[in-house]
Amino acid sequence: MEFKDSEDELHQFRRRLTGAGGFVLFAFAVLFARFIWLQVVQHSYYQTRAEDNRISLVPVLPNRGLIIDRNGIVLAHNYSAYTLEITPSKVADLEKTIDELEKVIEIQPKDRKRFKRLLEESRNFESLPIRNRLSDEEVAKFIARRYRFPGVDVKARLFRQYPFNESASHLLGYIGRITDRDLATISDKDMDDNYRGTEHFGKSGLEQKYEFDLHGQTGFEQVEVDSSGRAVRVLSRIPPVAGNNLTLTIDAKLQQVAEQAFGDRRGALVAIDPATGGILALVSMPGFDPNLFVDGIDSQSWDALNNSPDKPMVNRALNGTYPPGSTFKPYMALAALEIGKRTPQQTIFDPGYYNFGGHVFHDDKKGGHGIVNMYKSIVESCDTYYYMLANDLGIDNISGFMRRFGFGQRTGVDIEGESEGVLPSQEWKRKRFKRPDQQRWYAGETISIGIGQGYNAYTPIQLAQAVATLANNGVMYRPHIVKFITDTKTGAAIPIEQKPLRTIPLKPENIEIIKQAMVGVNKEGTGARAFAGAEYVSAGKTGTAQVFSLKGEKYTEGHIKERMRDHALFIAFAPADRPRIALAVLVENGGFGAQAAAPIARQVLDYYLLGKLPKAPAPADETAPEED
Amino acid sequence: MLRNLWQRLIAPIDPPLMAMAALLLGYALLVLASASPERLGSQALNMVVALVVMRLVAQVPPQKMMRFALPVFVVGVLLLIAVALFGDISKGARRWLNIGFMRIQPSEIMKIAMPLMLAWYFQRHEATLRLREYAVATLLLLLPVGLIAKQPDLGTAILVFAAGCYVIFLAGLSWKVIAGLFVAACASAPLAWAVLRDYQKSRILTLLDPEADPLGKGFHIIQSTIAIGSGGIFGKGWGQGTQAQLEFIPERHTDFIFAVLSEELGLLGITVLMVLYLFLIGRGLMIAANAPTLFTRLLAGSITLIFFTYAFVNMGMVSGILPVVGVPLPFISYGGTALVTLFIGIGILMSIHRHRMLVQN
Structure with a gap:
């Protein structure tokens, strides 16, 4: 009797074990079906997504064209300088980050004010300068502490410069950061692609009138990026073409x-x-x-410029x-x-x-x-x-x-x-x-x-x-x-x-x-x-x-x-x-x-x-x- | 003499189980060498430790294990209570207990202690198995599971719960009761939902619609799914997975290492892994089927099915059909603790198999 009981017990146990084994096979079959779905049926979709992940098209900005007088004197040119930039979407507490940055690099109240203004005007994900024209020393100082500031980076940028300052200001005009109005103008000209990454736009004078001549052709780099968006290596590159130079009749x-x-x-x-x-x-x-x-x-x-009774901004x-x-x-x-x-x-x-x-x-x-x-x-x-x-x-x-x-x-x-x-x-x-x-x-x-x-x-x-x-x-x-x-x-x-x-x-x-x-x-x-x-x-x-x-x-x-x-x-x-x-x-x-x-x-x-x-x-x- | 020593050393070791485990460990090193080469050395060391532990466990006869069952379980529960009271908090969960010279994670102990305890309990009441015994067993199961879930460590809680359930199921709980419990579980699902923490709820919601928050909560699942899908049949090649190498896969050396494997080695690599698992599980079930006593049967069956649960939950979550819970891929994921636990299980299986005749005689 005892023996039979335990024999029954063993049979029942083995049946249960077989059931469990069947469940294992079934579960693995479900998993395997899932893998076939992902890796065979949907393979090309996921392959594309993996490529999209990996490859990022980074615009390479062209040098803006020069403005030169009739005798070859340069009235507007570009120079390269480092800026300290914050990507607001990647920073949780902007104020705190700036306060922390201030301990490393001098940031004046006017820099903060300008940053605030840019922030209000900015389109989403772009990075905005908090400080311009960093010295080499400042760049080194920041780089050493970069890990403490996610979403903050040093960038090399080209700056427009007008070497004669106020001279010929009304005729040269000036460039400023792109606004929504400028974007509409760009769209009208069907130039959106060429302005990817461009941050400045001619606002008045020749800079405005000849914007599309001066701008040049934006180049692109196919870059392999990691998950944090850092470039790992350049896969291919279409170099930018510098903007056209303007030679003026002006002396x-x-x-x-x-x-x-x-x-x-x-x-x-x-x-x-x-x-x-x-x-x-x-x-x-x-x-x-x-x-x-x-x-x-x-x-x-x-x-000061706008409220001056002399109205310096008016081109008389x-x-x-x-x-x-x-x-x-x-x-x-x-x-x-x-x-x-x-x-x-x-x-x-x-x-x-x-x-x-x-x-x-x-x-x-x-x-x-x-x-x-x-x-x-x-x-x-x-x-x-x-x-x-x-x-x-x-x-x-x-x-x-x-x-x-x-x-x-x-x-x-x-x-x-x-x-x-x-x-x-x-x-x-x-x-x-x-x-x-x-x-x-x-x-x-x-x-x-x-x-x-x-x-x-x-x-x-x-x-x-x-x-x-x-x-x-x-x-x-x-x-x-x-x-x-x-x-x-x-x-x-x-x-x-x-x-x-x-x-x-x-x-x-x-x-x-x-x-x-x-x-x-x-x-x-x-x-x-x-x-x-x-x-x-x-x-x-x-x-x-x-x-x-x-x-x-x-x-x-x-x-x-x-x-x-x-x-x-x-x-x-x-x-x-x-x-x-x-x-x-x-x-x-x-x-x-x-x-x-x-x-x-x-x-x-x-x-x-x-x-x-x-x-x-x-x-x-x-x-x-x-x-x- | 030397040969003799070797004979004694390998005597308790079951060759088929050992072969499967060894192949899995080799596979693990291969994948880890791509996912995180700098961790290769320390994982190899973990493997050595795990194998030594396995060998030691394998020579312990099941009768001796029975004697350990109750004390280990009690100590485990007490440690879990201690964790709840004095545990260290890391990443928002109270899982670790600092005992001066080292930190231990008592929930890990429960993965072995739980089937050991329940198998022992059923063995003790073998002659009088009534619903009452199953109810007691369930209570014994739910106490530590509740403590672990409270930490919160949903992954371990599920594994421990599953281990207990396997024992109760194999012990012969009637199908009627099982069906009743199943209905009751479904009915109380809303209640369970209310008990879940917000992050746990969001994981389940994420599973249902990962694209709702592609850069936040859905990121892990989306990226691992992309990795698997982009691997295709033959994979991108070892070390060539862009999702893996460019760090799109999170936790790529631990919980999500399966995504690395799938991306680089493709459906072929997955098949190899699943076949190895099936052989291992098959061997385990065979050992259970031939085990001499109720205790050893239940223990062997439960441990084997735990291997399956580990593998299924991990592959299911990485491929996006189960919610993300912290369960490593057995034998493959980086990490010493889980590996040692697994090999204690292997050691127990080997011991049960080796001692089957001794008991019968």
Whole structure:
């Protein structure tokens, strides 16, 4: 019995054991099915995923193209420096990490502020600089302690640098970190791939306009990475292609001479080679230091630039619009000749005012200029002559003629955001105003248009283009800053258009008369003091643009606040017989053109034509004639 | 003389078991040499220690083991209680006990002590096996399992629990009760869910949908699955696994070493491993079937099935069909403690097999 029991027991045990064995086989079969599923059926899917894990496509940023002046002086270049960067997504407590970092590497409050700003603007996973331009010592110090700072790393980066700081800042513009708006622009151009990894984008000036030329082609490295994203080895590499270099028509030395001539005055100067439209100097004072923007500007500097009453961020040469004042007169005279309303010899009598329908328009010179012909009207800048002429021409003739010289139209210069200005006309008034009585053009309004006042408002670059066109006998070019773009891949220089925009049909003898009168301005007229002793023959015209009209009072400079003083203008070209340079100068609140603007033009012309470097900023010539 | 000594040395050793174990250890060294070559030396040392322990255990007759069963179990439970009260915390779990000169992990002892205890218990009440005995056995099982799960160390708890269950099952618990318990277990699943720690719950959820958090909780499973799948039939070649060598596989020398093996040696390598396991388990079950007493049968059967459980749970979790619990791949994963425990089991099997006749006679 006992034996049978234990025999039964053994049988039962063996059955159970067999059952367990069966379960083992079944379980292993399930596992094996799983492995077949993964390794045979789904193999290619997992293989792809393993490759995706392992291989990372790392963009290699191209060198941004250089910006070079016409003589080979580099105005914008790149240098390599180390930055300390934090990848916020990999850091749990940013504040604490930065506090810890500060014990190793100097981090100033402004670095923190800038980092905060970048953090707010940043797109996800990118790493952001907390410190720029680490010294070798600092790099070594950090590397030794890197293990303590996951998500923080030292990176070698290329930095844009503008070696002349504030000089030419408005025309060069600046680059800054890419924003969402920039990304949209990049997407529109279908350049997303090429901008993978790019962190900077041209924000203004040439840097903006030629962004896609300067950027270059991003290269890529196929890198094998480990699970923490560290590169183990490079599998293949498509090298980047550096951006194209821009060679400018700008003469950097001339630019500096012009800037220095302004001293601490505000204003603009545009100098053009009349034969090509190439801009030799484009000045807007005051300037700013574009280097500040490269790393992301700190808020203090940003506020200072934006809140300054001098508005250094405004490019006055393209965006400031000013009445041309008496610099308008040569074109008025030319219009009169072309249309046949005046002959050069025809004279008027100027009693010192012009009465139009009971309204009296004063001449600057008390008692008047007496008997005035066309030559004298320009040389002495007689207002009455032009009050009468304006009335005789009528607004339609004036606006029709001036439009051909480019007044009130964008010149198409290769910088974004140019202003249009205002060329007054009946049509303009209809569009500009809403009430019918405002939309009407009154004949009385034409009178002050004749001396460059009234609704007239032009940008300095328009004034420069007009005088260059006049100097070039009516052959008009689009003003431009880039002379040619050098393709880094082929080394080929791609020139910017050389063809004239249009040729204004003007009689050569008429042009000659106006030019002679402008030569007279600098020889015996309002520009004579500024150009005394010049070793070349130049042609010019002074101008003064009213900022505030003072009814009934005699304009006396000393009594008015600086900001309410008139703007001083001067247009010129030289040498008069074969012009190599034409320019327009504007000094905001400079007073009389002859006093403030003409001396600046003199220094610029002296340097460009003779290589003469001025010793000091052009002084305001208080004793120069007060008429213009 | 020397030959004589050798004879005495290998006498307790079962050649088939030894052959399987040796092949597995060789395989382990091969895989470890790729996964973590710097650990090759220390693991070889662990193996030597484990083999020595195995040899020592193999010469202990089962009767002597029976005498150890109760004291070892009691000491094990007391140590587990001590751990719960004074244990060192590491990685959020209280698993280690510092006894001055060294740190021990009492839950490891339970892997052997538990089947030993229950087999002894059933042997003692062999004549009067009623439901009451099974109930007592279950209580004896649940006490240490509860203590281990509380540490928390779910992996070890499952293994110890499984070891006990095997003994109870092999001891002949009626199918009706088993079915009843199964239904009860299913019904109380929600309750169990409530008892689980958050990290344990998230592991189960991760298993269901690893891609929900690919860089966080799902990372281990996703990466090991990719490693296995990308290995294909023939593998990427020894030392050529990108997932393994570029550190995408976590714990690649311990719990996830199977992923390294699968990636580099492919389905072929897996097949070799599974065949070795099956032979080992088969031999173990054979030993159990021929064991002379209830104690030795239950002990041998339970230990053998524990080898299976180790292998199944580990391969299942690495390939993404079981939740991640800390169970190493038997014989292959790096680590001395688990290896020694395994070889104590092998030693016990060898002893049972060697002493089968002695008892019968």
